[in-house]
Amino acid sequence: MNVEYQVTSFLEDIEGWKFVLNSLPDLIAILNHKYEIIWANTAMAECLNTSPDSCLGVRCFEAIHGTKLPVDNCPHAKMMMDNKGHTEEVYEPNLGGYFMVTAAPIKDKSGNTLGSVHIARDITERKIMEDKIKNSLQEKEMLIRETYHRVKNNLMVISSLLDLQARYIEDIETQNIFRDSQNRARSMALIHEKLYQTTDLKWINFANYIKKLSMELFETYSGQSNNIKINFDLEDHELDTETSIPLGLIVNELISNSLKHAFPDGRNGIIKIKFYKDGGKYVLIISDNGIGFPEDLDYKKSDSLGLRIVNSLVDQIHGEIDMDRTQGTKFTIKFP
CATH class of the missing domain: 3.30.565.10 (Histidine kinase-like ATPase, C-terminal domain)
Incomplete structure (x- = not known):
């Protein structure tokens, strides 16, 4: 008997599928239309500090969120309304962080929705890194804005100095030279003022x-x-x-x-x-x-x-x- 046939035969048995799902790090649970957990993999049970058998029959929002009703962004509730899969990013301290939760409908041969399979992937480390990157980008944005603002101010100072100097010059041609230089400084200052005011810098x-x-x-x-x-x-x-x-x-x-x-x-x-x-x-x-x-x-x-x-x-x-x-x-x- 070859290996491919052995694997196929193994997965045809329900216990084989359970073995595979219990091997995954993602939190997996199967719910009926009453929000009751009818099966949970090992990762889900361990995250709830219980055993897979102890999860059975417990409503998911009670086991996971500690609430008496489904939470506002419950993907299972949305799925039960439109019979379509839904994915939500959820912060749940009871589970220890941020999770990307997907609820996919389970249907019978007639197309009736019986419940859903939930897969929750821990994205806490990714969220922490995203927050660090976001904060770093905000700091850099502030620095760039401050740089534009200072360059603009410095150019306006130069323009003002040229204007003051021109007032002490009697020769009209020389005055015009200073005025032209003043306008060049102001044109560059205006660019930096516009950049300071834009959203993308x-x-x-x-x-x-x-x-x-x-x-x-x-x-x-x-x-x-x-x-x-x-x-x-x-x-x-x-x-x-x-x-x-x-x-x-x-x-x-x-x-x-x-x-x-x-x-x-x-x-x-x-x-x-x-x-x-x-x-x-x-x-x-x-x-x-x-x-x-x-x-x-x-x-x-x-x-x-x-x-x-x-x-x-x-x-x-x-x-x-x-x-x-x-x-x-x-x-x-x-x-x-």
Whole structure:
């Protein structure tokens, strides 16, 4: 007689199945429709500090929970209502910790539910580890938030120092250099402020950021932008920090450039900002209907610090930039 036949023959006998179930570390019990235990394996009985025979006829909620009625999340009660299996995570001090409890219906040949088989797996160690990991993640989240908050504050301090220093400078061109540096610091501070306020600490809604940054720049150049309007056409997309920070500086440079140079002598004008996703790339378009970019100036080889920053940051985000001078100035930036 081969081994496979021996095992099959052994399991055909009820005592064979009991032997197998008693060998498992999971707590196993069979209940009838009255919640009475009609069979329990050794692990279940030992967990209740009794013997398997002493469990028989005892209602499960009395034996396990010490209550007179089923508990609220009782999987057996749910199963009796819809004749379907249910799994619940349960904390039961009488059993010594956390358990994942599954109740599966036992049906006769006609499909009538006679009771259920309960399997409870001890997950106490896993829960302890989960709690440790959760606490550790919360501590790291607090640390990251505090870092963002401090970086934002430090950048705002730098911006304020630049502003104070600029007040002692009489040369207008030098003042503008300080103002540009101040705005760059503020644009990065705003990114860190947004990150501090988000729930996941890595992604920000770039459309909201563009709006706030643009309005702050308008306030900075209020003396030059009373007759300038701004139009937004922005899709809601979440960008990560590695893209948001350089892209925020790009937006800062291009909008500042339009506000400073596109509308001389107080003339009226419109600045348009468009942001959307096209296939596998994002597209950012910043345009104005001002006097236009000088024809003799190559924006990719300009000595202007602002344009050099823009070109460098476009490369940093693995993007490409194009300029159109047909109606004012229009910069189109595409990046993955």
